[in-house]
Amino acid sequence: MPKRQDGQVRVEEHVVFGTGGGRDLHCDVFHPPVEGAGRPAVLLVHGGAWMQGDRTQLRGYGILLARYGIVCVASEYRLSGESLWPAQIHDVKAALRWLRANAERLGVDPTRIVVSGNSAGAHLALMLAGLPSGELAGEMEGEGGTPGVPTDVAAVVAIYAPTELRVAHPKDPIGLLLGGNVEREIEDAASPIRYVHPGYPPTMLVHGNADTVVPVEASFAMYHALVDAGAPVELHVFDGEAHAFDTDPALGRQVADLIALFIERKVAPKR
Numbered sequence: 001m002p003k004r005q006d007g008q009v010r011v012e013e014h015v016v017f018g019t020g021g022g023r024d025l026h027c028d029v030f031h032p033p034v035e036g037a038g039r040p041a042v043l044l045v046h047g048g049a050w051m052q053g054d055r056t057q058l059r060g061y062g063i064l065l066a067r068y069g070i071v072c073v074a075s076e077y078r079l080s081g082e083s084l085w086p087a088q089i090h091d092v093k094a095a096l097r098w099l100r101a102n103a104e105r106l107g108v109d110p111t112r113i114v115v116s117g118n119s120a121g122a123h124l125a126l127m128l129a130g131l132p133s134g135e136l137a138g139e140m141e142g143e144g145g146t147p148g149v150p151t152d153v154a155a156v157v158a159i160y161a162p163t164e165l166r167v168a169h170p171k172d173p174i175g176l177l178l179g180g181n182v183e184r185e186i187e188d189a190a191s192p193i194r195y196v197h198p199g200y201p202p203t204m205l206v207h208g209n210a211d212t213v214v215p216v217e218a219s220f221a222m223y224h225a226l227v228d229a230g231a232p233v234e235l236h237v238f239d240g241e242a243h244a245f246d247t248d249p250a251l252g253r254q255v256a257d258l259i260a261l262f263i264e265r266k267v268a269p270k271r
Helices: 055-066 087-103 122-131 173-178 184-189 217-228 251-265
Strands: 010-020 023-031 039-045 071-075 108-118 155-159 203-208 233-238
Touching: 010 055, 010 087, 023 055, 023 087, 023 217, 039 055, 039 087, 039 122, 039 251, 055 071, 055 108, 055 251, 071 087, 087 108, 108 122, 122 155, 155 184, 155 251, 203 217, 203 251, 217 233, 233 251
Parallel strands: 039 071, 039 108, 108 155, 155 203, 203 233
Antiparallel strands: 010 023, 023 071
16 A cells, blocks of 8 residues: 655645636646655546536545645536536546646656546546547647647546436436437447547546446446456445445545555556
């Protein structure tokens, strides 16, 4: 298990990492207590059904992981009430490009950047891991602020992630994200499970088996797809736990410990 650092985590708030929809996009940066270089980093992506929530939801993870010597960046993205898909993944990619472009200043190894998300944020994390740079139309049309920086990641953590999007009603969260009743082709293009391939980065899936918002079968399906592709993946299922179970501080700490151990095992420094 990685060692926790003594001291206080320093938080840089309201940092502009780019633009989206003609406005500034912000992130909060969590600096470990001990200065360093060549450290791993985690881009934290919040949930909220793509229609609500903000980056402060993952402040707890930012602090817990920073105490393990991991630089964390919690970023915002445009919600579905402001912009339809794929604006959300454009913004997450912009945050990753900013993090990589500022790796030296932040004391980060640009080859050791991990993306982690919860719920809708986990969907975006898995999409980011599976999509090559420039895959989605409009990605580089004046957005982000750091064009030309790669958006690959060393690993991905997805906590109770929707992995296959299907619109049940035009006004449900997925319908509001994608623009109402849409063709199956559009649903598939926004579904992480459709981007599984042998080179998919190491993946950690976390879910509660009493989740009625995003059933645990979504993570099982992603797990089996990655195993079948020969990609490295592990799945942690919390018995009897519902959606957003990690808002319980004890369970949140346990998940943070699992993430830190996963990063130590799967995102080792280059020798």
